[in-house]
Amino acid sequence: MRLSGVGEFGLIKKLRDMCAGDSPGLIAGIGDDAAALKTGNKKILITSDMMIEGVHFDLSFTTFYQLGYKFLAVSISDIFAMGGRPGYFFASLGIPRSFKASDIEELYTGINEIAAESGVTVAGGDTCASGAGFVLSGTLTGEAKKVIRRSGARKGDGIFVTDTLGDSAMGLRLLRKRCRRLRSFSSSSPRLRLMKKHLMPRPRPAGNLPAITSMIDISDGLLADLSHICDESRVGAVIYRDKIPVSAELAATAKDLNIDPVELALKGGEDYALLFTAPPDIKTGAFRIGEITGKRRFIIDEKGRKAVFKAEGYEHFR
Amino acid sequence: MRLSGVGEFGLIKKLRDMCAGDSPGLIAGIGDDAAALKTGNKKILITSDMMIEGVHFDLSFTTFYQLGYKFLAVSISDIFAMGGRPGYFFASLGIPRSFKASDIEELYTGINEIAAESGVTVAGGDTCASGAGFVLSGTLTGEAKKVIRRSGARKGDGIFVTDTLGDSAMGLRLLRKRCRRLRSFSSSSPRLRLMKKHLMPRPRPAGNLPAITSMIDISDGLLADLSHICDESRVGAVIYRDKIPVSAELAATAKDLNIDPVELALKGGEDYALLFTAPPDIKTGAFRIGEITGKRRFIIDEKGRKAVFKAEGYEHFR
Numbered sequence: 272m273r274l275s276g277v278g279e280f281g282l283i284k285k286l287r288d289m290c291a292g293d294s295p296g297l298i299a300g301i302g303d304d305a306a307a308l309k310t311g312n313k314k315i316l317i318t319s320d321m322m323i324e325g326v327h328f329d330l331s332f333t334t335f336y337q338l339g340y341k342f343l344a345v346s347i348s349d350i351f352a353m354g355g356r357p358g359y360f361f362a363s364l365g366i367p368r369s370f371k372a373s374d375i376e377e378l379y380t381g382i383n384e385i386a387a388e389s390g391v392t393v394a395g396g397d398t399c400a401s402g403a404g405f406v407l408s409g410t411l412t413g414e415a416k417k418v419i420r421r422s423g424a425r426k427g428d429g430i431f432v433t434d435t436l437g438d439s440a441m442g443l444r445l446l447r448k449r450c451r452r453l454r455s456f457s458s459s460s461p462r463l464r465l466m467k468k469h470l471m472p473r474p475r476p477a478g479n480l481p482a483i484t485s486m487i488d489i490s491d492g493l494l495a496d497l498s499h500i501c502d503e504s505r506v507g508a509v510i511y512r513d514k515i516p517v518s519a520e521l522a523a524t525a526k527d528l529n530i531d532p533v534e535l536a537l538k539g540g541e542d543y544a545l546l547f548t549a550p551p552d553i554k555t556g557a558f559r560i561g562e563i564t565g566k567r568r569f570i571i572d573e574k575g576r577k578a579v580f581k582a583e584g585y586e587h588f589r
Numbered sequence: 590m591r592l593s594g595v596g597e598f599g600l601i602k603k604l605r606d607m608c609a610g611d612s613p614g615l616i617a618g619i620g621d622d623a624a625a626l627k628t629g630n631k632k633i634l635i636t637s638d639m640m641i642e643g644v645h646f647d648l649s650f651t652t653f654y655q656l657g658y659k660f661l662a663v664s665i666s667d668i669f670a671m672g673g674r675p676g677y678f679f680a681s682l683g684i685p686r687s688f689k690a691s692d693i694e695e696l697y698t699g700i701n702e703i704a705a706e707s708g709v710t711v712a713g714g715d716t717c718a719s720g721a722g723f724v725l726s727g728t729l730t731g732e733a734k735k736v737i738r739r740s741g742a743r744k745g746d747g748i749f750v751t752d753t754l755g756d757s758a759m760g761l762r763l764l765r766k767r768c769r770r771l772r773s774f775s776s777s778s779p780r781l782r783l784m785k786k787h788l789m790p791r792p793r794p795a796g797n798l799p800a801i802t803s804m805i806d807i808s809d810g811l812l813a814d815l816s817h818i819c820d821e822s823r824v825g826a827v828i829y830r831d832k833i834p835v836s837a838e839l840a841a842t843a844k845d846l847n848i849d850p851v852e853l854a855l856k857g858g859e860d861y862a863l864l865f866t867a868p869p870d871i872k873t874g875a876f877r878i879g880e881i882t883g884k885r886r887f888i889i890d891e892k893g894r895k896a897v898f899k900a901e902g903y904e905h906f907r
Contacts, residue, residue, distance in 0.1 A: 282690060282716055289697045297677070297712055305714040308677060310732070311631040319713065319728055321681040325720040359626060363726050372603065379607045394615055395624040395637065398604075402643040403721025408681050410637055410728040414628070452748040459618070 300417050303503075304352040304488055307418040316413035318349035324404030332446040334454065335374045337470040338407075339381025344488070344549055346411035347389050348474035348543040352488040353420070355413035356476075359394040360386060363408040365401035388575045416488030417480065419547075424485040424504035429551035430565040433477055433544045435518040436493055437532055440539025441525065442469030461520035472543040481554050486547040491582075492540040494570075498582035500548065501562075510580075537570075538584055616736055621821075622670040622806055634731035636667035642722030650764040652772065653692045655788040656725075657699025663808070664729035665707050666792035670806035671738070673731035674794075677712040678704060683719035690878040693726040702790075735798065737865075742803040742822035746881040747869035751795055753836040753863045754811055755850055758857025760787030760844065785877040790861040797873050804865040809900070810858040812888075816900040818866065819886055828879030828898075830890045855888075856902055860866035 298307035298314065305318035322328055322345075328338055343360055350357045362382065366375065368542035379393075386393055391411070441466040446453075449466075456467045477483060485504055487496045501508055517532045548563055549554070549555070569577045570585050578585045616632065617898035623636035639664075641644055646656055656728055668675045676767045680700065684693065697711075700763070704711055709729070760783040764771075767784075795801060803822055805814045811833070819826055835850045843850035866881055885893045888903055896903045 275687075282693060285690065285694065286697055286716075289694065289701065297710055306677065306679065308712070308730070310633065310676075311629045313629040313631075315628065315633070317635075317677070317679060317713070317728070317730065319679045319681045319715050319726070321715050321717055321724070321726055323683045323717065323719050323721075323724065326683075326718050343671055358628075359624065359635070361624065361635060361637045361728065363637045365639055365641045365644075365724060376603065376607065379604055389793065392615055394626070395621075395635070397637050397639050399639055399641065400644050401641050401724075405643075406639070406641065406683060406724050406726075408637070408639055408718075408724075408726030410635070410679065412626070412635065 278437060299353070299420055303421055304349040305355070305419060307353060307415065313376045314415050314417055314418055316350050316353050316355040316418070317372045317410065318346050319343050319408065319410045320349070322407045323359065325407070330405070331450055331454055333470060334452050335377035335447065337383040339378035340471045342407050342409055343382050343385045343391065343411070344410050344472050344474055344543060347385070347391065348415065348472070348488040348490070350411055350413035351474050351476045352486050352545055353415055354417055354480050354483065354486065355415035357389055357391045358412040358414060359392050361410040362396035364396065365406035366396045366398060367401050367403070367405055370405070372496045394492050419480065419483050419486045421485055421487050421500050421503035424500050424548040426506060426563055426565055427551070428484055428548040429559045430508060430510060430546070430548055430561040430563060431499070431555060431557035431559050432489070432493070432516065432546050433475065434542065434571045435487065435521065436542050436544060437521050437536035437539045438465050438468040438518055439472060439541040439543070440535040441521050442466040443541070445524070446470070461523055464520050465524060469541065472541070474543050477545045477547055477555070477557065479549070479553055482549045482553045483547045484549055486545055489542040489544050489546050490540060492538045494537050494580050494584060495540070495582040496546050498568070498580070500546065505568040507564040507568050509564055509569045510559055512570060514560045515557065516558040590792065617671070617738055620740055622667040623673070623731065625671060625733065625740050632733050632736055634668055634671050634733055634736070635728065636664050637726065637728045638663050640725045642724070648723070648772055649768055651788060652770050653695035654699040657696035658703050658789045660727055661700050661703045661709065661729070662790050662792055662861060663710065664727050665703070666790070666806040666808070668729055668731035669792050669794045670804050670863055671731065671733055672735055672798050672801065672804065673733035675707055675709045676730040676732060677710050679712060679728040680714035682714070682716045683724035684716060685719050685721070685723055688723070701798050722741040736800065737801050737804045739803055739805050739818050739821035742818050742824050742866040742881045744824060744881055744883055745869070746802055747871070747877045748815070748826060748828060748864070748866055748873035748879040748881060749873060749877050750807070750811070750864050751785070751793065751836065751875045752860065753834045753839065754807065754862060755839050755853035755857045756783050756786040756836050757790060757859040757861070758853040759839050760784040761859070763842070764788070779841055782838050783842060787859065790859070792861050795863045795865055795875065797871055800867045800871045801865045802867055804863055806818040807860040807862050807864050808858060810856045811864065812855050812898050812902060813858070813900040814864050816886070816898070818864065825882040825884040825886050826879060827882055827887045827889060830888060832876065832878045834876040870904070
C-alpha cells in the first residue's frame with residue numbers, strides 16, 4: 272500500500288506497534304507531542320520536528336530569519352504541550368549548494384531570537400549538503416515537573432484553548448496570494464498581523480498546569496488535534512461553534528474575502544496554541560470551548576444543531 | 590559567499606560563534622560528536638545526524654533494512670565517541686509519496702535490529718511528506734560517567750584506532766560498480782564483507798575509558814578526524830603509515846583492483862571506528878598508530894620520509 276493511502280496517522284500507529292518502547296525510563300513515547308524520559312531525578316522531554324522546503328515552507332514568501340524563528344517555535348510548542356520548560360536545541364540542516372552562507376546566518380539570527388525570548392540554548396546539530404530542497408530537522412529538550420499527556424482527559428472536564436484560532440491559516444492564504452517576502456511587520460495592519468502569526472508563531476505556556484489533565488498543541492487544526500486527545504484518552508467531546516475564539520483581524524479579513532472564519536479556526540492548523548482539558552471551573556486565561564463526554568464527538572452550532580466531527584472535519588449541519 | 594566555498598567545517602565554525610552556548614548546564618556544545626548536558630545528577634549526551642537520499646545513501650544499492658540499521662549506527666557511533674552508553678532514539682522521516690508503507694516498515698526492522706543489539710529504545714520522532722528525496726534525521730540520547738571530548742589530547746599521548754580502516758570506502762566502490770541491492774551476506778566472500786562494512790557499520794565502544802584523553806569517531810576519514818582532534822586540543826600529531834590497520838579483505842581486494850589500501854584507510858571515511866588518544870602504554874585492544882606532539886602534523890612512511898598532513902589529505906612524499 273502506498274503511503275498516500277495509509278496517511279501519516281496510520282503510519283505513526285503502525286510504527287508505534289513496531290517499536291515496543293517498553294523501557295522502564297520511558298514515560299511517554301511515540302504518539303505524543305514529545306517523548307518523556309525519567310533520567311536520574313529529572314523528567315526530560317525530547318521532541319523532533321522536520322521541515323521540508325515545498326512541503327512545510329515556501330521561500331518565495333518566507334525570509335530565512337522568519338524560517339529560523341518558526342523552526343524553533345514549533346518545537347517549543349511541543350514542549351509546552353507536555354507541560355515542560357524548553358532547554359536545549361539541536362538543529363540539523365540539509366542545505367542546497369546554491370545557498371549563501373549569509374542565508375544560514377540569517378536563519379540562525381531567527382533561531383537565536385526566539386531562543387533568547389524563551390530561555391533556550393542552541394547546543395548543536397549537523398549540517399550537510401542537500402541535493403534537493405532545504406531540509407531542517409530540529410530536536411528540543413525540555414524539563415517538566417509533571418508530564419502532561421494526551422491521554423489524561425476525563426468525562427466532565429472542560430475543553431480549553433489558549434489563543435484565538437485560524438489566524439495562521441488566513442495568514443497563509445494572504446501570503447500565498449502576495450507571494451513575496453515581508454521584511455517588516457512594523458505597520459499595524461490586520462492583514463500583516465495575520466501573516467506574522469503564520470510566519471512567526473510565538474508559543475506560550477498554559478497557566479495552572481497542576482489542574483490540566485491532558486494537552487496537545489494545535490498544529491493539525493482544532494478538530495484533528497481534539498480528535499487525538501479523544502483517541503488517546505478514549506473519551507468523547509462536545510464543542511460549541513460560537514465559543515471558538517476568533518480574532519478581530521481574522522473576522523474582518525474573512526468578511527472581506529467572503530470566507531467563514533470559524534471554518535479556518537476549526538480546520539486551519541499551524542496555530543501553535545494549546546488545547547487542554549481540565550476541571551470546568553478552574554481559573555485560567557484560556558477560552559473554554561466545550562466539555563469532555565463519554566464517547567461521541569459533536570460540534571453544536573449557534574442554533575443548537577449537532578454534527579459529528581472527525582479529525583478531517585465534520586458532516587454539515589442539516 | 591556560496592556555501593560550497595565556505596565548506597561544512599567553515600560553516601560549523603561560523604555557527605558556533607553565533608551560538609554562545611554559555612548555559613551553565615552545557616558541558617560540550619557545537620563542534621563535538623554530541624552535546625553533553627549536566628541535568629540533575631546525570632550527564633546526558635545528545636547527537637543529531639541527517640541523511641539525505643543522493644548525498645548520504647543510494648537506494649539503488651541499499652535496502653531499506655540496511656538504511657535503517659546504518660541510520661541508527663552512525664548516531665550510536667557518536668555517543669560511543671563521547672564515552673557514553675546510548676539510550677533513546679528519535680527518528681524523523683521525510684518520505685516521498687511514492688514509497689510503500691512496507692518500505693518504512695523494513696526501515697524500522699533495521700532500526701529495531703541495531704537498537705536491540707545496542708540496548709537502544711526507539712522513543713519517538715516525526716514523519717512527513719517529502720517533495721524531493723527521502724530524508725532521515727535521527728537524534729540519539731546517551732549517558733556518560735565521564736564525557737570524553739575532542740579537546741583533551743596531550744603531548745606524549747599515544748594515538749589509537751579501534752578497528753581496521755578503509756573497508757567501508759572500498760565497500761562503497763564495489764557497491765557503486767555493482768549497483769544493485771544485496772539482500773544477504775551469508776557467503777563469506779571478502780568483497781561481501783567489505784560491502785557489509787559500508788552498508789551496516791557496527792559501532793563498538795572503546796575499552797579502558799578512564800585512561801582516554803580525547804576521542805572522535807572516524808566518519809570523515811582518519812586524516813580529517815585526527816585533524817579535528819588536533820584543532821580542538823591545540824596539539825600536533827605524528828602517525829606511521831605502516832601502523833595503519835588494514836584488513837586482509839581490503840588488502841586482497843585493493844591488490845586485485847590496483848588501489849593503495851592505505852590511501853583508503855587514511856582518507857576513505859565512514860569507518861565508524863573510534864580514534865582516541867591515551868597514555869601510550871595503556872592496556873587496550875586498539876591499534877596504536879602514532880603519538881600526539883607539540884604542534885606539527887606528520888605522517889611518516891615505511892622509509893622514514895615525513896609528509897605534512899591536513900584534513901583534506903597530505904602532500905606526497907618526495
